[in-house]
Amino acid sequence: MFGRPLLRFVRKDTHINFMRGRFVGLATSAVLSLASVILFFHPGLTLGLDFRGGIVVEAKTNGPADFGKIRTALTAHNLKTDGVQAFGGPDDVLIRLGANEQTNTNAVVDEVRHAITEAQPGATIVRADAVGASVSAELFRNGLLALGISLLMILGYIWFRFEWEFALSAVVTLVLDLTKTVGFLVLTHFEFDLVMVAAILTILGYSTNDKVVVYDRIRENLRRYRTMPLRELLDLSINETLSRTLGTSTTVFLAALPLAFFGGASLSGFAWVMLFGIVVGTSSSIFIAAPLLLLLGEKRLRKDTRPAVKQEI
Amino acid sequence: MMYYSRIKLLSVAAVCLLGALLCVPNFVRKPAASIPWPEIHLGLDLRGGSYLLLQVDLSSLTHDRLQSLSDSLRQSLISANLGYRNIAINPDKAEITFQPRDPSEKDRDLKVLEDLPRTVSNEFSVTTRPDDTIAITLDSGAMRVRTHDAVSQAIEIVRRRIDATGAVDPQITRQGEDRIVVELPGISDPERVKALLGTTAKMTFRLVDELPPGTLIAPPGDTLLPLSDHPDSTLAVHNHVDVDGVNLTNAGATTDDQTGGWAVSFSLDSVGTRAFGDVTQANVGRRFAIVLDNKIIEAPVIRTAITGGSGIITGNFDAHQATDLALLLRAGALPVPLTVVEERSIGPSLGADSIRAGALSLLVGFVLVIIFMALFYGRFGWYANVALFANLVLMLAILSLFGATLTLPGMAGMLLTLGMAVDANILIIERIREELKRGRTPLAAMQAGFERATATVLDSNATAFLAHVMLFVFGTGPVRGFALTITIGIATTLFSTLLLSRMLMVRWYALTRPSTLPV
Numbered sequence: 001m002f003g004r005p006l007l008r009f010v011r012k013d014t015h016i017n018f019m020r021g022r023f024v025g026l027a028t029s030a031v032l033s034l035a036s037v038i039l040f041f042h043p044g045l046t047l048g049l050d051f052r053g054g055i056v057v058e059a060k061t062n063g064p065a066d067f068g069k070i071r072t073a074l075t076a077h078n079l080k081t082d083g084v085q086a087f088g089g090p091d092d093v094l095i096r097l098g099a100n101e102q103t104n105t106n107a108v109v110d111e112v113r114h115a116i117t118e119a120q121p122g123a124t125i126v127r128a129d130a131v132g133a134s135v136s137a138e139l140f141r142n143g144l145l146a147l148g149i150s151l152l153m154i155l156g157y158i159w160f161r162f163e164w165e166f167a168l169s170a171v172v173t174l175v176l177d178l179t180k181t182v183g184f185l186v187l188t189h190f191e192f193d194l195v196m197v198a199a200i201l202t203i204l205g206y207s208t209n210d211k212v213v214v215y216d217r218i219r220e221n222l223r224r225y226r227t228m229p230l231r232e233l234l235d236l237s238i239n240e241t242l243s244r245t246l247g248t249s250t251t252v253f254l255a256a257l258p259l260a261f262f263g264g265a266s267l268s269g270f271a272w273v274m275l276f277g278i279v280v281g282t283s284s285s286i287f288i289a290a291p292l293l294l295l296l297g298e299k300r301l302r303k304d305t306r307p308a309v310k311q312e313i
Numbered sequence: 314m315m316y317y318s319r320i321k322l323l324s325v326a327a328v329c330l331l332g333a334l335l336c337v338p339n340f341v342r343k344p345a346a347s348i349p350w351p352e353i354h355l356g357l358d359l360r361g362g363s364y365l366l367l368q369v370d371l372s373s374l375t376h377d378r379l380q381s382l383s384d385s386l387r388q389s390l391i392s393a394n395l396g397y398r399n400i401a402i403n404p405d406k407a408e409i410t411f412q413p414r415d416p417s418e419k420d421r422d423l424k425v426l427e428d429l430p431r432t433v434s435n436e437f438s439v440t441t442r443p444d445d446t447i448a449i450t451l452d453s454g455a456m457r458v459r460t461h462d463a464v465s466q467a468i469e470i471v472r473r474r475i476d477a478t479g480a481v482d483p484q485i486t487r488q489g490e491d492r493i494v495v496e497l498p499g500i501s502d503p504e505r506v507k508a509l510l511g512t513t514a515k516m517t518f519r520l521v522d523e524l525p526p527g528t529l530i531a532p533p534g535d536t537l538l539p540l541s542d543h544p545d546s547t548l549a550v551h552n553h554v555d556v557d558g559v560n561l562t563n564a565g566a567t568t569d570d571q572t573g574g575w576a577v578s579f580s581l582d583s584v585g586t587r588a589f590g591d592v593t594q595a596n597v598g599r600r601f602a603i604v605l606d607n608k609i610i611e612a613p614v615i616r617t618a619i620t621g622g623s624g625i626i627t628g629n630f631d632a633h634q635a636t637d638l639a640l641l642l643r644a645g646a647l648p649v650p651l652t653v654v655e656e657r658s659i660g661p662s663l664g665a666d667s668i669r670a671g672a673l674s675l676l677v678g679f680v681l682v683i684i685f686m687a688l689f690y691g692r693f694g695w696y697a698n699v700a701l702f703a704n705l706v707l708m709l710a711i712l713s714l715f716g717a718t719l720t721l722p723g724m725a726g727m728l729l730t731l732g733m734a735v736d737a738n739i740l741i742i743e744r745i746r747e748e749l750k751r752g753r754t755p756l757a758a759m760q761a762g763f764e765r766a767t768a769t770v771l772d773s774n775a776t777a778f779l780a781h782v783m784l785f786v787f788g789t790g791p792v793r794g795f796a797l798t799i800t801i802g803i804a805t806t807l808f809s810t811l812l813l814s815r816m817l818m819v820r821w822y823a824l825t826r827p828s829t830l831p832v
Contacts, residue, residue: 244740274729
């Protein structure tokens with residue numbers, strides 16, 4: 001353990017023919033992404049409070065919660081709820097109210113507070129969030145803007161560091177990853193909020209990182225083996241970086257894993273999406289990014305023995 | 314590449330030591346007030362408290378200005394003996410339009426407009442339309458200046474009001490053009506603060522116009538205002554303000570000697586005292602309305618001239634209302650109305666739970682990664698683990714140094730940074746393995762590994778960096794904490810892997826000169 005490593009991911013000389021499975025890989029990815037896009041439109045994402053607006057109040061009652069009493073008190077205060085639910089223990093109550101342009105969310109949240117303490121004396125408000133409709137629209141716009149601009153900047157960066165075929169395949173792969181993550185969000189009903197945008201951006205950054213490492217090796221091999229056919233060269237590059245790709249993915253996966261189990265309500269959704277994204281990002285580095293490069297660059301990248309322009313530092 | 318000068322070795326060690334030193338204040342109680350003690354601040358989601366986002370009502374600012382402009386326009390035209398028709402305020406276009414009584418008076422009208430008082434130069438422009446309508450349009454640049462001033466002033470008033478409630482450590486900051494963020498650590502039920510901030514507290518003293526009962530339309534120069542006790546009944550008061558709340562110098566909650574109920578006492582400055590004396594002297598027997606935010610608190614009959622410059626307001630207050638009204642009057646009126654558009658309150662128990670959840674995840678994640686690195690990468694994996702620990706220490710050090718705020722997503726960001734930080738080491742070790750496979754000597758393999766991996770490490774971190782800078786720019790609240798820790802984490806990762814762990818590997822090689830590498 002302190003000297004030689006005890007375990008290894010792959011044998012010292014793997015030669016898996018990944019390119020042979022390129023059409024299967026691309027087709028599977030395309031189908032999954034298409035399904036995700038359909039899921040996105042129907043039934044659609046479960047928007048979190050940040051983007052939907054409205055009110056969420058979490059209370060802890062003194063002894064087991066009496067939901068009937070709480071509902072009655074809320075009705076007495078003229079409050080129309082979207083749901084009064086139990087979560088966690090028997091003394092945990094979650095109350096949701098939708099956003100409405102006309103009502104003043106910030107006054108309503110105080111009404112909810114009063115209603116709960118009237119119905120269940122001794123109850124404490126653990127958390128009370130109220131987001132007005134105008135703010136939620138703006139947060140949503142900013143979230144999408146952050147995603148969009150990040151994608152563009154990643155495209156620009158890879159374009160600057162590599163040839164355009166690389167940049168394009170990377171961004172197409174990222175978009176495929178992104179859509180699948182959205183599909184995962186729809187299926188799991190995790191609430192899509194700012195924290196999820198953060199998760200998706202992290203996945204984007206991480207997934208790009210993965211692609212950059214593979215592409216870096218491809219570029220290096222393009223210079224090293226001037227006559228090797230592109231298909232063979234891509235296979236070689238993936239095999240050479242395979243151990244590293246799996247190693248890094250595993251460490252990030254291990255880091256995100258405890259968050260999924262111990263992170264509490266606010267972080268476990270984030271962590272599950274991260275875990276999903278890591279798996280998708282890693283497999284797309286192997287099965288999607290390089291095959292796309294083969295499709296796009298078959299003619300151009302291997303046409304001649306042009307001088308290596310963008311020399312490595 | 315394989316040699317490190319003494320200075321380089323020492324400076325890397327010094328940075329690590331300094332980092333460890335900077336972390337100390339987070340775990341030790343501050344010994345004396347005078348010593349600088351840079352600490353990481355816990356975000357509201359970890360320590361409990363309230364976050365309020367206030368929206369400044371800018372349209373009311375435009376509307377108020379148009380209203381006062383049209384009032385002075387009317388007066389100026391009347392005193393110049395000019396007539397007008399169809400005077401109208403159009404807040405959407407920020408303009409006032411009117412038509413001259415007679416087209417021949419147009420030039421004299423325009424002359425009057427030139428002499429209207431302006432709060433800033435070029436505040437408005439005057440245009441004549443083909444149908445002889447004269448339009449006065451507020452300049453958008455001038456309005457922006459006014460807006461900026463109004464928001465700054467509002468922040469000041471908000472600060473005074475919150476300080477008066479005795480809140481500990483409140484943070485009040487401007488956000489964008491027309492928003493104010495108020496953070497109140499430790500206050501998880503901000504109802505009172507919201508009520509205080511949602512009140513403009515513009516107080517005026519105006520004479521009541523006694524109308525025959527049942528009058529529903531106010532005569533020109535008057536406004537019908539509701540009574541704060543009985544919102545259904547109204548009184549007509551003069552638009553002319555006799556004494557303005559601006560002239561208040563002090564206010565306090567007190568009890569009324571006659572009724573024994575709660576009241577608010579106030580005193581006026583010299584301008585207010587004179588005005589108050591003059592009005593009360595000239596209008597004995599009439600009713601004098603005390604108006605707060607367009608509601609009449611009370612309208613007592615003036616019995617004698619009040620020249621002392623102080624008095625009491627006896628609405629139907631309870632102790633709380635009297636205290637809060639006095640507080641509002643002392644702090645001054647808001648120049649613009651504020652509304653709370655976002656509230657996030659976290660109770661102290663949830664905050665403590667979150668700290669536990671974050672710390673536990675961080676610990677378990679850290680241990681998992683360390684075990685993995687030891688199993689799969691052996692000796693070099695342990696060097697990576699040392700660098701990983703240094704990375705964590707340095708992240709905490711930088712966060713403390715800037716007095717940054719740590720949020721729950723921020724803790725998640727730290728953990729993910731640790732997961733990704735070993736990537737650079739994995740790249741290097743894997744590369745060394747490959748080079749050995751190609752038949753290079755241990756020395757040459759290590760050299761090649763470091764060289765080749767550096768560019769890759771920089772490339773891959775650059776993209777992650779870009780994504781998180783965007784998140785920091787567009788995100789709010791706890792999510793910004795996440796972006797911040799990851800961005801800092803990328804910087805510390807570059808240091809700990811490209812310098813520290815590499816140096817450990819090189820020193821080990823230099824000391825032992827092994828014939829094979831443990832990879």
